[in-house]
Amino acid sequence: MxxxxxxxxxxxxxxxxxxxxxxxxxxxxxxxxxxxxxxxDEDELLAGKDLDDLDQNDEFVVKKxxxxxxxxxxxxDDGIVEEDENEFDHFQxxxxxxxxxxxxxxxxxxxxxxSNLCLQVPLHFRANWDSYYLEMxxxxxxxxxALNFFTxxxxxxxxxNAWFSSHKTLLEDNFSLVGKALEQMTRLCxxxxxxxxxxxxxxxxxxxxxYTLWCSGRTCCEGMLVELKFLKRQDLVAVLxxxxxxxxxxxxxxxxxxxxxxxxxxFCLASKRTALRLSKEMADLSTYCxxxxxxxxxxxxxxxxxxxxxxxxxxAMLDSRVVAAFNKYADQIDYIxxxxxxxxxxxxxxxxxxxxxASLTKLPDVKRVMLFGFNIQSKGPTTQTMEDMKPLLxxxxxxxxxxxxxRLSKEAKSKADKNRLRVEEAFLxxxxxxxxxxxAARREEKKRQEKERILLEDDPDxxxxxxxxxxxxxxxxxxxxxxxxxxxxx
Numbered sequence: 040m041x042x043x044x045x046x047x048x049x050x051x052x053x054x055x056x057x058x059x060x061x062x063x064x065x066x067x068x069x070x071x072x073x074x075x076x077x078x079x080d081e082d083e084l085l086a087g088k089d090l091d092d093l094d095q096n097d098e099f100v101v102k103k104x105x106x107x108x109x110x111x112x113x114x115x116d117d118g119i120v121e122e123d124e125n126e127f128d129h130f131q132x133x134x135x136x137x138x139x140x141x142x143x144x145x146x147x148x149x150x151x152x153x154s155n156l157c158l159q160v161p162l163h164f165r166a167n168w169d170s171y172y173l174e175m176x177x178x179x180x181x182x183x184x185a186l187n188f189f190t191x192x193x194x195x196x197x198x199x200n201a202w203f204s205s206h207k208t209l210l211e212d213n214f215s216l217v218g219k220a221l222e223q224m225t226r227l228c229x230x231x232x233x234x235x236x237x238x239x240x241x242x243x244x245x246x247x248x249x250y251t252l253w254c255s256g257r258t259c260c261e262g263m264l265v266e267l268k269f270l271k272r273q274d275l276v277a278v279l280x281x282x283x284x285x286x287x288x289x290x291x292x293x294x295x296x297x298x299x300x301x302x303x304x305x306f307c308l309a310s311k312r313t314a315l316r317l318s319k320e321m322a323d324l325s326t327y328c329x330x331x332x333x334x335x336x337x338x339x340x341x342x343x344x345x346x347x348x349x350x351x352x353x354x355a356m357l358d359s360r361v362v363a364a365f366n367k368y369a370d371q372i373d374y375i376x377x378x379x380x381x382x383x384x385x386x387x388x389x390x391x392x393x394x395x396x397a398s399l400t401k402l403p404d405v406k407r408v409m410l411f412g413f414n415i416q417s418k419g420p421t422t423q424t425m426e427d428m429k430p431l432l433x434x435x436x437x438x439x440x441x442x443x444x445x446r447l448s449k450e451a452k453s454k455a456d457k458n459r460l461r462v463e464e465a466f467l468x469x470x471x472x473x474x475x476x477x478x479a480a481r482r483e484e485k486k487r488q489e490k491e492r493i494l495l496e497d498d499p500d501x502x503x504x505x506x507x508x509x510x511x512x513x514x515x516x517x518x519x520x521x522x523x524x525x526x527x528x529x
Contacts, residue, residue: 048183055172055179184275191272192247198288198421199250199267203242205425206432213436214263215256247273259443261295263435288415289373290428292435296407300443301379303455306356307346308334308365309374313412314344322403323380326462338362340369348458351451356441364434371431373412377442380459381408402466409442411435 210217218241242250248269255262269288271277305327309317314331318324328346337345337357343365347353356377365372382403413431417424447455493505 048179051179052176055176187275187278188273191274191278194272195248195269198269198415198417198425199242199244201421201425202267202290202415202428203252205422206429209429209432210252210254213257214254217254218252242267247271257439259297259300259439261297263295264293266291266293288417290413290415292409292411292413292432294409294411294435294439296409296439296442298407301407302442302445302447303379303452303459304352304377304447305346305348305380306352306377307374308339308343308357309346309376309412310342310372311344313374314346317374317376318346320384321376322382322385323378323405324376325385327380327458339365342369349447349451349454351448355445356438360437361434364430368413368431371414371416371428373414374410375412375438376410377408377438379407380405381410382406402463409435409438411438 207217242252245251248271250267250269252265252267253262254265257263267288267290270281270286305323307314307317307324307328318328318331324346327348332345332347332350332353334341334343334345337353339345339357339362345353382405386403411431411434413428415424415428490505493502496502
């Protein structure tokens with residue numbers, strides 16, 4: 040449907056350009072095409088007039104009838120008819136028209152006998168369509184954009200409803216609350232059996248291409264956020280960009296794990312293109328997993344890359360069931376990201392937290408999360424496509440239970456703690472200058488307050504003692520530092 044709309048738009052534009060070019064060529068061949076309508080009107084008006092009214096120059100001169108004087112009337116009342124030769128005599132008055140070429144006007148008036156005035160009469164808009172080709176082009180573009188907007192909006196809505204309908208039963212079996220989150224101001228009601236029920240369950244429409252779903256009420260996790268990120272089918276510009284750089288719809292899962300149900304490690308398995316992007320953008324992956332590991336020994340498809348902090352974690356996570364799922368759904372799995380140091384995207388510089396009179400630095404807050412990204416391959420009917428993605432949601436629940444039971448060995452745990460301590464020390468070194476500047480600012484503020492307090496007192500002895508003490512301190516501060524060494528006599 041989108042391709043059909045684009046083809047219709049291109050055909051309309053091409054037709055308009057072709058019609059405009061042909062019309063301009065006709066105007067160039069016939070310079071007097073604009074005045075043909077007016078000549079026809081003049082012929083109709085003069086059809087009933089005598090041919091004697093036409094002079095040698097084909098100019099129309101209407102003769103005024105002159106009443107012949109009756110014999111009873113006097114000669115003074117005879118009508119005088121001015122000739123055409125004197126019609127432009129008033130233009131020769133030099134006092135009234137200064138700088139006017141009287142010879143040219145007088146001679147032309149006498150020779151032609153009439154004024155050759157050229158009046159530009161605007162043509163009717165139906166006789167000059169090329170003047171409105173820009174407006175017509177804009178109107179056609181708006182119509183195509185509106186059709187594409189409603190078509191794309193409806194398509195995304197159908198995909199979201201189809202996904203929710205096919206996965207609703209599985210979600211309700213694993214979560215007690217499926218629908219809008221409490222943070223999104225969803226009203227809850229109490230049922231007859233004493234259970235909390237969501238009054239308005241279902242997807243939340245964030246935009247025309249983004250739908251969210253919050254699920255909570257399960258062991259080992261605080262909740263799970265589902266994001267359906269569809270293509271921007273409602274945007275014609277995005278549709279054209281999609282033809283140049285194809286992409287696909289995606290569904291993202293974010294599971295907030297409990298602190299006691301997940302150990303300390305960072306793990307990521309993603310397609311090569313996604314792994315490269317995540318390693319540059321995510322703070323935890325760029326810090327704890329700077330190098331990529333080979334996936335050949337795990338019998339995984341060659342299009343994936345492994346980022347893992349501890350080798351023991353990779354062997355534990357990639358068991359036979361997970362490897363079989365990756366081999367079967369290689370085109371649909373985009374990435375799996377598990378981390379206890381998740382802090383979002385990498386910050387370009389140190390985050391400063393401002394207090395009353397000083398600026399301190401601290402590490403960003405981290406969370407223990409699991410992130411999953413799956414591609415939606417629309418190769419067949421929408422309902423069947425969504426039904427085929429249910430094993431991927433079961434894979435998410437499998438990882439939840441696996442993390443709840445998994446614990447690192449003593450050596451791996453010690454290595455993970457050392458890595459986190461090393462990152463914290465490196466962070467403190469980079470922020471040492473900022474902390475020193477904050478401490479100096481606090482000392483200066485304390486001295487200023489003490490000086491103001493001494494100056495406000497009326498006792499001159501205290502002021503003099505304070506000034507002497509400050510002077511001694513300044514002299515001691517400026518004196519060179521010397522170290523005393525004891526040398527034994529030989």
